[in-house]
Amino acid sequence: MSADFSIDALPPIPRPGRVLLTSPDHFRVEYVINPHMAGNVGDVDPSIARRQWDALKDTYERLGMEVNVLAGIPDLPDMVFCANQSLPYQTPGGELGVVLSRMHAAQRKPEVEHYERFFGSVGYEVQGLDPDLPGDFEGMGDAIWHPGRYLLWGGYGYRTDRQVYERFAEKLGFPVIALELTDPDFYHLDTCLCPIDEETALYYPGAFTDEGIAAIKAHFRRTIEAPEDDARERFACNAHSPDGEHVLIQAGSATTNDLLRAGGYEPVELDTSEFLKSGGSVFCMKLMYW
Numbered sequence: 405m406s407a408d409f410s411i412d413a414l415p416p417i418p419r420p421g422r423v424l425l426t427s428p429d430h431f432r433v434e435y436v437i438n439p440h441m442a443g444n445v446g447d448v449d450p451s452i453a454r455r456q457w458d459a460l461k462d463t464y465e466r467l468g469m470e471v472n473v474l475a476g477i478p479d480l481p482d483m484v485f486c487a488n489q490s491l492p493y494q495t496p497g498g499e500l501g502v503v504l505s506r507m508h509a510a511q512r513k514p515e516v517e518h519y520e521r522f523f524g525s526v527g528y529e530v531q532g533l534d535p536d537l538p539g540d541f542e543g544m545g546d547a548i549w550h551p552g553r554y555l556l557w558g559g560y561g562y563r564t565d566r567q568v569y570e571r572f573a574e575k576l577g578f579p580v581i582a583l584e585l586t587d588p589d590f591y592h593l594d595t596c597l598c599p600i601d602e603e604t605a606l607y608y609p610g611a612f613t614d615e616g617i618a619a620i621k622a623h624f625r626r627t628i629e630a631p632e633d634d635a636r637e638r639f640a641c642n643a644h645s646p647d648g649e650h651v652l653i654q655a656g657s658a659t660t661n662d663l664l665r666a667g668g669y670e671p672v673e674l675d676t677s678e679f680l681k682s683g684g685s686v687f688c689m690k691l692m693y694w
């Protein structure tokens with residue numbers, strides 16, 4: 405897991421063009437497994453959640469992405485956060501596959517088989533973590549591809565254990581830059597690091613160690629720092645840029661949006677307030693695949 409390389413020397417990988425969403429029919433806050441859920445049990449308004457999710461879906465369609473929807477399942481109230489159950493990949497040789505998660509929270513473990521079935525149905529090579537390997541892994545909640553390159557950013561500390569990255573990085577032949585997460589409000593890497601394009605990342609430095617910040621700055625030529633209130637209260641770094649131009653982001657992150665505009669990007673504000681009650685926003689409500 406060496407970080408001693410230049411991005412330009414890594415094999416290029418196309419941006420994924422397909423978006424998987426999971427319908428919010430059964431989305432609720434029913435238990436507390438992250439600090440954002442505390443005080444919100446039973447507090448989701450399903451009709452507002454549906455409208456917010458529809459707006460997210462419409463936005464991806466308007467941007468020309470192919471959107472596929474997996475039906476939510478009763479009694480799996482967090483399944484709508486479909487970034488977490490797997491890590492889809494495309495190798496430099498063009499092979500398509502997916503690594504299934506081993507969810508940290510017992511309540512979320514039964515979600516994974518539904519994504520296993522989905523990826524089997526679209527012809528992906530499906531693999532789990534080796535049974536002898538200890539530790540958990542929460543998919544694209546913690547494991548995020550560097551845009552356009554065969555390089556993985558791997559968050560660890562709350563939901564994912566560092567050693568899981570070594571094994572599948574070795575098998576699939578990509579480098580991993582592991583980043584320790586240090587603040588429980590930012591329990592997944594996707595809550596504090598948002599790679600926008602090959603050169604640029606939006607991030608919240610307060611969620612990382614000094615070593616982590618140095619690694620982010622060393623491998624992105626440009627970094628945009630979200631202020632604490634946008635990052636902590638509005639999940640501004642849980643944004644997503646599907647095309648390196650538009651940045652889908654929770655509405656109201658005014659400072660972050662100004663910084664994005666100054667960098668030449670177009671923020672697309674979406675209200676995900678019902679999902680924030682569960683500790684999630686745009687990035688974790690979708691899964692990109694090829």
Ligand SMILES: NC(=O)NCCC[C@H](N)C(=O)O
Binds near residue numbers: 482512
């Ligand atoms: N940050 C993400 O990638 N996902 C949000 C997951 C929210 C869910 N309530 C959880 O705590 O697992």
